[in-house]
Amino acid sequence: MIVAIMAPRSGKTSGLAIPAILSAPGPVLLTSNKAANDAFTATVDARAEVGTLWVLDPQQIAHHPREMWWDILADARDLAGAKRLAGHFVSASVDESSGSDFWSTAASNTLGALFLAAASHRRPITDVLAWLATPADRTPVDLLTDAGHDAVAAQLQGTVSGATETRDGIFETARQYASCLLDPDVAAWVTPNEDLPEFKPFAFATSRDTLYLLSKDGGGSASAIIAAAADAVMRAAVIVAERSGGRLDPPALCVLDEAANVCRISDLPDLYSHLGSRGVIPMTILQSYRQGQRCWGEAGMDALYSAATVKIIGSGIDDADFADRLSRQVGDHDVQTTSVSTSEGGKSTSVSMRTERILPPDAIRALPKGKVLLLATGIRVAMLNLKPWYKEPSAKVVGPASARATKAITERALAKTIGHDDFELSA
Ligand SMILES: Nc1ncnc2c1ncn2[C@@H]1O[C@H](COP(=O)(O)OP(=O)(O)OP(=O)(O)O)[C@@H](O)[C@H]1O
Ligand SMILES: [Mg+2]
Incomplete structure (x- = not known):
């Protein structure tokens, strides 16, 4: 279970994500906010040779045609799953610190109730949008009662029949969270x-x-869908592993690149503890420790960080506390110092030992690009040189493949604008 923390443009994707995907023996999941010249283009060809490619590209980052669908409500047929799905929409829109105020909590509960109402009757997600637009609609309350979710129905009924300002405020907040749909x-x-x-x-x-x-990143983007899909895949993988002797073989690799931007699974820290020993390998890639704290809260990020059995820390650690903590973990060493003093009786030399940090915080902050610290369970901290894909012998194949895939993206984008121009001309 891997957590990697490295500054922007420091080789996270080219040095960690892409090499891991290219050598993965089993299924691979990748989240990303970039397509051209990034992990998507560098790996599509190689991965197409071993299995089917599923591209969920709702915001057309890769301008990929819609050749698949995924049932976002499949896991929302019980209350826990519906709440989790609502949680993905909340986390995608607001930071952890503001995700627990009255409006957020109420909107999250309402969204969860509506997801449950739709999922338990196999209604499409678009029905949820219709109900959000008309808070007075009784349909979801009836559907919940019908499905035996009386308590949730009563709660939703309470919100719907409460003071109009409060109700509208809650529904407006919920609409904002679900706006990408x-x-x-x-x-x-x-x-x-x-x-x-x-x-x-x-x-x-x-x-x-x-x-x-x-x-894309940020509120209003489709990142809630991305987080929900990644969450569903990891949970399904754990269940399959438990059914088949405890472990997936070959293991599933889940690369959550740009995790804090596009894959804010709110209970990722808990999920990490479930994934251990199941043959599901998560690789969460972050730009800074603080980015993780914004996303999962201080306690959540600490839990995620300590659940990770492999921690990779690269260049650009600007957080002084974090750099100091790492420096202490790297440890001390004894340094021999020789001092020479001159007195009337002549010169005297004394040798003394003192302990010094092996890597002081300022040296950690100044780690050059391409060098990373590896903190793995059971061994001392190591310093590694990353081997980005473009410096490997296989770059002869991967490089041109990535260039071809990038060109294809540009062509698809261009084809769309031409279509658009035609439309404007004829209109
Ligand atoms: N094919 C390549 N050939 C040479 N250098 C490359 C190549 N791809 C990337 N690089 C170099 O590696 C650096 C890091 O790229 P990479 O995309 O892996 O970083 P990243 O940490 O994932 O960045 P971001 O935060 O933008 O996602 C780039 O700035 C570039 O200098
Ligand atoms: Mg990257």
Whole structure:
């Protein structure tokens, strides 16, 4: 279980994500906010040779045609799953610190209730949007009662029949959290479609397929969908592993590149502890420790960090406390100092030992690009040179493949603008 913390442009994707994906023996999941000249383009060709490619690209980062759909409500058929799904929409929109105020909590509960109402009757996610737009609609309350979720129905009924200002405030907040689904081009990726193959997390766990989850960053982006899909895949993989003797073989690799931007799974710290020894390998890639704290809170980030059995810390650690903590973990060594003093009786030399930090905090902050500290369970801290994919012999193949895939993205983007211009001309 890996957590990597390295500054922007320091080789996270080229030195960690891409080499890990290229050597993965089993299924691979990648989250990212970039496509051209990044992990997606560098790995599509190689991964297409071993299994099916599933590209969930609701915001058209790679301008990939919609060739699949995933049932976002599949795990929301029980209350815990519905709440978790609502949580993904909240975390994608607000930081951990403001995710627990009254409006956020109420909106999250409402969203969870609506997801549960839709999922338990196999209604599409677009119904949830319709209910969000008309808070007075009784349908979700009736559906919940029908499905036996009386307590949730009563709670939703309470919100709906409460003071109008409060109700509207809660629904408005919930609408903001779910706003990415308002775009029909986004919602289509997670709505059942008979003409397209369905991505099934349980089948994926034992395949050699690759799931690319691409989204823009920030509120209003489709990152909640990305987080929900990654969460569903990892949970399914754990269940499959438990059913088949405890471990997935070959293991599933889940590279959460840009995790704090596009894959804010709120209970990732807890999930990390479930993934251990199940053959599901998460690699969470962050730009700084603080970025993780913003996303999962201080306690959450500490839990994630300590659950990681392999921690990789690269250049650009600007956080003085974190650098000092690392410096202490690297440890001390004895340094021999010789001092010479001159007195009337002549010269005298004395040798003394003193302990010094092996790597003081300022040296950690100044780690050059390409060098990383490795903190793995059971060994002393090591310093490694990263081997980015473009310096490996296989770059002869991967480089041109990445260039081809990048060119294809540009061509698809161009084809769209031409189509758009035609439309404008004829209109
Ligand atoms: N194909 C390549 N050939 C040579 N150098 C490259 C190549 N790809 C990337 N680099 C170098 O590696 C650096 C880091 O790239 P990479 O995308 O891996 O960093 P990153 O940490 O993932 O960045 P970001 O925070 O933007 O995601 C780039 O600035 C570039 O100088
Ligand atoms: Mg990157």
